Amino acid sequence: MGVTLSPAKALQLWHDVNLHLIRGDEPDLSTRQITLLLTVYLEAPPHTVRDLAAKLGVSKPVITRALDSLGKLDLLTRRRDEADRRNVLVQRTVKGVLYLERLAETVGRLAKQV
Amino acid sequence: MGVTLSPAKALQLWHDVNLHLIRGDEPDLSTRQITLLLTVYLEAPPHTVRDLAAKLGVSKPVITRALDSLGKLDLLTRRRDEADRRNVLVQRTVKGVLYLERLAETVGRLAKQV
DNA sequence: TTTTATCGTTTCGGAGCCGTTTCATTCTGG
DNA sequence: CCAGAATGAAACGGCTCCGAAACGATAAAA
Numbered sequence: 001m002g003v004t005l006s007p008a009k010a011l012q013l014w015h016d017v018n019l020h021l022i023r024g025d026e027p028d029l030s031t032r033q034i035t036l037l038l039t040v041y042l043e044a045p046p047h048t049v050r051d052l053a054a055k056l057g058v059s060k061p062v063i064t065r066a067l068d069s070l071g072k073l074d075l076l077t078r079r080r081d082e083a084d085r086r087n088v089l090v091q092r093t094v095k096g097v098l099y100l101e102r103l104a105e106t107v108g109r110l111a112k113q114v
Numbered sequence: 115m116g117v118t119l120s121p122a123k124a125l126q127l128w129h130d131v132n133l134h135l136i137r138g139d140e141p142d143l144s145t146r147q148i149t150l151l152l153t154v155y156l157e158a159p160p161h162t163v164r165d166l167a168a169k170l171g172v173s174k175p176v177i178t179r180a181l182d183s184l185g186k187l188d189l190l191t192r193r194r195d196e197a198d199r200r201n202v203l204v205q206r207t208v209k210g211v212l213y214l215e216r217l218a219e220t221v222g223r224l225a226k227q228v
Numbered sequence: 229t230t231t232t233a234t235c236g237t238t239t240c241g242g243a244g245c246c247g248t249t250t251c252a253t254t255c256t257g258g
Numbered sequence: 259c260c261a262g263a264a265t266g267a268a269a270c271g272g273c274t275c276c277g278a279a280a281c282g283a284t285a286a287a288a
């Protein structure tokens with residue numbers, strides 16, 4: 001349960017992954033965007049704008065705009081909640097799954113090299 | 115040599131650390147800025163603007179501006195190279211050391227919880 | 229039904245980051 | 259000594275992000 005990571009190796013891993021993200025062709029996601037994306041994929045639905053804003057500790061417009069950006073990239077999608085049409089439900093996409101699979105592979109591979 | 119990290123744990127770790135960065139009071143650093151900061155602290159000096167730009171795969175003005183931003187935060191500092199006054203040498207600061215120590219502690223602690 | 233509350237979006241003004249191009253300073257080789 | 263190369267910074271235009279406040283749509287309460 002849990003992985004032991006010395007301070008030096010933690011920094012090296014953080015450096016290597018970020019460097020990989022910079023050098024890659026993938027579009028750059030902000031810290032808030034990647035955290036939002038991971039939250040939707042790691043936690044159980046449903047995900048509303050309000051809930052996501054609270055979980056991330058940011059304002060609702062930040063979520064709305066991040067959903068705009070991530071939606072354009074097909075990494076997430078929105079749907080109206082028919083049970084309560086005030087709500088918007090945030091859902092996963094195939095491209096989002098593939099994106100995070102690549103990210104997980106990268107982190108895992110670089111951790112092994114540390 | 116190296117740490118084994120399953121895909122699920124890699125994503126959870128990436129999520130947790132980014133969430134911690136968002137929620138913290140620390141000023142948000144861009145991916146390029148944090149990578150630059152880590153490069154200076156992990157690799158041996160001297161560090162010139164040109165070398166750092168090449169290592170990160172970005173243009174020189176990106177480095178110049180990142181140094182402006184990180185300099186305002188006292189995380190890095192500039193000094194003229196007296197041997198070749200065209201060069202600027204990027205150097206570490208006490209605040210930068212402390213900042214990265216905190217980051218390393220955070221990554222290590224959250225990795226243990228994964 | 230009418231009023232109140234909730235939800236997500238839009239608007240507004242401000243700030244930061246980006247790449248390209250241009251520039252001043254400094255060094256180097258003929 | 260002087261023309262050319264190298265270095266980092268500044269200027270320019272474009273894009274994105276941010277929080278606060280105002281807004282319409284929907285639901286719940288009175």
